Amino acid sequence: MKILIGMMSHEGDSFSPKKSELIPEHCVYVKGDEIPKRYRGTKSKIGAMIEVAEKYADEICYTEAAGFVSSGCVSKAAFDVISGGIIKGIKEFKPDLIFLALHGACILEHCPDGEGLLLKMVRKAAGEQCIICSSFDMHAYMTYDMISNLNVLTGYKTYPHIDAYERALEAAEYAIELYKNRQKKIYIASTRVPLIVNAEKGQTDRAPIGPIIDYSIELEKQKKVLSTVISVMQPWMNVEYAGCTATVCAYDPESAIKYSEELARRLWDIRFDSQVESTSIREAIDRARTIKGSGKPVLFIDSADSPGAGGTCDSSYVAKHLIEYGNDLKSIGSVVDKEVAAMAWELEDGASIECDLGFKEAPVFGSPFHFTGVVERHCTPAVTAGGSARTYTFGKRVVLRNGNTYIMVMENAGCGASPVLYTSAGYSLDEFDVVCVRSALQYREGYEGLYSEDILVDSPGASSSNLRSLPFDKIVWQAYPFNEDAVYVPHVKLSVR
Numbered sequence: 001m002k003i004l005i006g007m008m009s010h011e012g013d014s015f016s017p018k019k020s021e022l023i024p025e026h027c028v029y030v031k032g033d034e035i036p037k038r039y040r041g042t043k044s045k046i047g048a049m050i051e052v053a054e055k056y057a058d059e060i061c062y063t064e065a066a067g068f069v070s071s072g073c074v075s076k077a078a079f080d081v082i083s084g085g086i087i088k089g090i091k092e093f094k095p096d097l098i099f100l101a102l103h104g105a106c107i108l109e110h111c112p113d114g115e116g117l118l119l120k121m122v123r124k125a126a127g128e129q130c131i132i133c134s135s136f137d138m139h140a141y142m143t144y145d146m147i148s149n150l151n152v153l154t155g156y157k158t159y160p161h162i163d164a165y166e167r168a169l170e171a172a173e174y175a176i177e178l179y180k181n182r183q184k185k186i187y188i189a190s191t192r193v194p195l196i197v198n199a200e201k202g203q204t205d206r207a208p209i210g211p212i213i214d215y216s217i218e219l220e221k222q223k224k225v226l227s228t229v230i231s232v233m234q235p236w237m238n239v240e241y242a243g244c245t246a247t248v249c250a251y252d253p254e255s256a257i258k259y260s261e262e263l264a265r266r267l268w269d270i271r272f273d274s275q276v277e278s279t280s281i282r283e284a285i286d287r288a289r290t291i292k293g294s295g296k297p298v299l300f301i302d303s304a305d306s307p308g309a310g311g312t313c314d315s316s317y318v319a320k321h322l323i324e325y326g327n328d329l330k331s332i333g334s335v336v337d338k339e340v341a342a343m344a345w346e347l348e349d350g351a352s353i354e355c356d357l358g359f360k361e362a363p364v365f366g367s368p369f370h371f372t373g374v375v376e377r378h379c380t381p382a383v384t385a386g387g388s389a390r391t392y393t394f395g396k397r398v399v400l401r402n403g404n405t406y407i408m409v410m411e412n413a414g415c416g417a418s419p420v421l422y423t424s425a426g427y428s429l430d431e432f433d434v435v436c437v438r439s440a441l442q443y444r445e446g447y448e449g450l451y452s453e454d455i456l457v458d459s460p461g462a463s464s465s466n467l468r469s470l471p472f473d474k475i476v477w478q479a480y481p482f483n484e485d486a487v488y489v490p491h492v493k494l495s496v497r
């Protein structure tokens with residue numbers, strides 16, 4: 001048995017101007033034998049695939065593995081290198097099985113369906129007999145090019161995501177079963193739902209998504225059903241049929257279609273509970289005033305410009321309003337601004353500084369504001385943080401201050417969900433009345449127990465929870481929440497291999 005392994009993981013945000021290349025600031029990229037060296041034994045998607053391959057295969061071919069930080073898109077040049085390496089591997093190695101670690105929401109510079117394009121190329125090179133499997137993030141945009149070129153797929157059942165390893169292990173094990181039992185056919189039915197769910201509403205331990213996931217797990221206990229994949233598309237994909245999908249892999253077409261449609265109907269039925277309300281910055285500041293003195297800060301959730309969702313983190317909207325309207329509150333936030341960071345880096349602590357701050361990378365969302373204040377503190381340029389102990393390279397990083405408003409200005413984004421951003425600069429969170437966080441949900445783990453209240457602020461940005469504020473102009477069907485009266489007509493696609 002010969003197994004080929006590859007990875008292309010990217011979560012796109014159509015509204016972000018950031019383009020990803022194969023450079024360390026944008027992605028972790030390894031190839032060939034470096035892949036098992038880096039990922040063997042890790043509780044990651046590709047770690048699971050390596051584990052299964054090493055258990056069953058006579059020969060393994062490692063091709064390309066690129067894990068991108070979220071951004072607007074992956075450049076064509078980067079995709080050509082990754083896909084080229086995988087296709088070359090397939091042609092030379094002639095695998096029986098292919099394990100691909102994909103995300104499902106990859107946007108390419110030249111194609112909005114990165115995984116669909118890659119899977120089409122992979123299937124063409126590998127032939128009809130090859131067994132191809134993958135496991136997808138819950139935020140996937142599942143297309144027919146994806147499902148029709150796979151033999152079997154699985155998908156995360158948790159958000160925040162904690163089961164990437166387990167689901168990839170299942171996908172790889174199912175593929176091995178199929179190889180051993182080649183007369184078995186798998187029917188994949190996928191039903192799309194014209195509903196875009198806010199990221200904040202996607203948690204799987206509560207309604208509205210939790211019960212649907214629970215039901216999908218129940219369905220998997222049926223003999224006829226192999227796997228169920230609920231895809232709550234990451235909400236900032238400006239694509240033709242933006243929405244959720246319910247995909248079912250089953251041993252007969254009737255079960256695949258029936259359960260896919262049933263899950264899709266359940267997704268549609270949550271539409272009136274699929275959006276969150278955000279608070280205006282002035283209301284948020286007023287609220288923080290009333291809680292001031294509790295010993296723990298209020299978190300201002302500025303998820304509209306979040307590095308985890310592809311944001312540029314150059315929005316200075318919240319900082320500006322804290323200076324103008326909330327300077328009686330001691331607050332800290334961060335803004336990416338290469339010019340200002342470089343300029344402040346050259347000044348001594350305590351020096352006066354005047355500059356135009358923010359909105360240089362994504363000017364479509366706002367204009368720089370004129371900042372006057374002092375250089376407060378120079379900070380370490382890199383920190384290691386997060387569940388996967390990722391190293392964030394901020395470059396030059398300096399805290400500026402106007403009155404009680406502290407703004408960490410840095411060259412590069414990252415670390416939006418972890419308090420390490422501030423603690424690594426020597427600050428303790430309880431010094432502040434307000435701490436600004438750039439993350440929709442993932443912050444809850446890192447900040448657990450460290451805040452009194454969290455307020456989702458209505459602010460501009462590529463990953464705004466206010467979906468109607470963004471220029472979705474590629475959608476060709478009536479989708480909720482853009483069309484309150486959208487009518488749901490189930491449209492199921494079936495593939496068999």
Ligand SMILES: [Zn+2]
Pocket residue numbers: 137138139161
């Ligand atoms: Zn996700």
